[in-house]
Every structure is written in C-alpha cells, then in structure tokens.
Amino acid sequence: MKTDSLLYTSLNNELKSHAIGVNTAELHGFLSGILAGGNHDESWRVLVDDMMNDGKPMANSLSKLITELYHQAKQQLNNDDFEFQLFIRDDELFAQIDDLVGWINHFLLGLGLAQPQLAKVKGDIGEAIYDLRQITQLGYDEDDDQEELAFALEEILEYVRMTVILCHDEFTERDQSTTIH
Template identity: 85%
Template sequence: MSKISLYTSLNSELKSQAIGVTTAELHGFISGILAGGNHDESWRTLVDDMMNDGKPLASSLSQLTTQLYEQTKQQLNDDNFEFQLVISDQNLFMQIDDMVGWINHFLLGLGLAQPQLAKVKGDVGEAIYDLRQITQLGYDEDDDQEELAFAFEEILEYVRMTVILCHDEFTEHTPSTTIH
C-alpha cells in the first residue's frame, strides 16, 4: 500500500474508532519507538497505551497499525535512507501541523524507548534539542507561501535525517560477517 493510501486509510480508521491521534502522530510515535532501539513486540503495548487507554485496538485498525510499523521498520533499516515521514499531502498548513504533531509524538516514543534521553550529548543530543525547538515554531497564514514551503521542506529533511541519526545511535547493529 502506498504511503498516501495508508495515510488516508489509517486516518479514516482512527476517526471511525474515535481514537484521538492522527496518522502523522501515530507514525511519529512508532518511529520514535523504533529510532530509540526498541524492536521487540512491546511496541504494540506502547501503542495500545497511547492510543486506546491500554486496550487492544480493533482488528482493522490493528492491521493497519502493524502495516505502518513494518513499513517504518523496513525504511529505517534500509541503507539507502528511504525513511519518510507519513504526513498529509494536502495544503501546506496541514502538512506543517502534521509535522509538528509527528515530532511531538516521535519525541514521546523516543523517550519511552530511551528513558535517559535528556542525558544524551553530542550530535544526537543537539538534534533532539532542535526537534523540541521546531515544535515551538509558528506560522502566519499571511506569510509568503513560497518562503514558507521552502522552509518547511528544509525542516522536514532535517527531521528525517535526525530520525535516521537517532536510529543509528540507539539501535544495536550486528556487524555482518563476510567470509572470503
């Protein structure tokens, strides 16, 4: 399923189940868990806790969430930096709002996977600090659309690379053994 159709299907299912998060927020949360190095089945419990007060999700929503998780995990483990944020493709203001919600939930998932996150230093610590600052940025609908779109694309790329940086930092990589 393409990124856009998964976004649309999940948003529709989240609304029909009266779940108070968006697809972007859910993807941010899952991305944070994965980037924080959590790759076991406990992600399901964390998602159930965050989205549904600890109760298991309805089957259709659970399937879509699992699909989103697997897609995200695959992208983060890809050596070609294929990871992309799942956010709206609608108007620029909706994309910006989705990105801010995505970042907030990413930081939540990352914090759950890495409880000592506040003590992280160096490039990763700086990047996490930057993410917190990005969520404070605002815009005015009267701002120059072209400039705003350019700034959004720049920030979106920075966020994407920060996720990959965190994933590389917190995920144990087993070296491949090549036999000659």
C-alpha cells in the first residue's frame, strides 16, 4: 500500500505554514512511536505539542489533520491484519530514503517517550530497536544503482513495519497485563 501523496503533501504544507519543524513522515513516525510504546490515552496530544510546537497547542486546522493521522495509525496498529504502513513519500527514491530515516528517528523518539526504560529492553524487541538505530546510520550515494537501492528500501521498509507491529504488540500487551488483576 502506497502513501496517499495528496494527503502527504497537504499535511506537509500545513506543517510548513505553521512553522512546525517536522515533515509528514517524521510526524507519523513520532505518532507511531507513541502508539507502539503502548500509549493509547489522550496524553499523546501534549507530547505532540511539547515536541513539535514548543509546548503550545497546534492551530485548529493542523490539529485536526494530526488527529486524523493519529487515528489512522492507531486503527492500523490495532488491526490484526498487519495493515500498518509507514507514511512516507511514494515518489522519488532518495526522498523516500530520507523520509524513512526521519520516520525512524521520530519513531524512536515517540517510543522512548512512551517507554522511558526502552534502553533496558532485551530480546527480540531490544535487537529490533538496535537495528532501527543502525538503519538511520546507513548512507547512500546518488551514483549507487537505483534498482538495488529500491530493492533494499523495500526490504528495510518491511522490516521497520514489522518492528513497529512487534513493539506495539509487546508494549500494549505488557501495559494491559499490568492493569488486569
């Protein structure tokens, strides 16, 4: 499933017009990190305002778009059909790679805010988080074979997508199991 480029562009333009220092992919990564970290209450709004807008509430028009993006990600993550998708551009290859790096960095930020003890997580989740950090360090050269890069990007996107679902399942189950007595 490809990203809706019209929605991506309109949200990106809205973010720019309100001088918010992230793009759509980074915002989606941040929201996805919060959700994957097990945070499903309304505190996500405060985190977005704090991290993206110096603690000030977002403009109403932008807030509505961000809320839509949040609910879309939440619905996809809660769906048992693994339909969650990263919201990145679907056009030029190098733009996609840049979006992916920004998405992962902001995902890790959101995940860390939702799971403050993230550095202590071991096992498959700990390894996957380590892998995400390593992916953000990967570089490319514009002279690299575009076909090979495109193939590698698809593989990495799928790995990241499954890591997000794995984190969501792990942290959501853990949070729910601690409240049931």
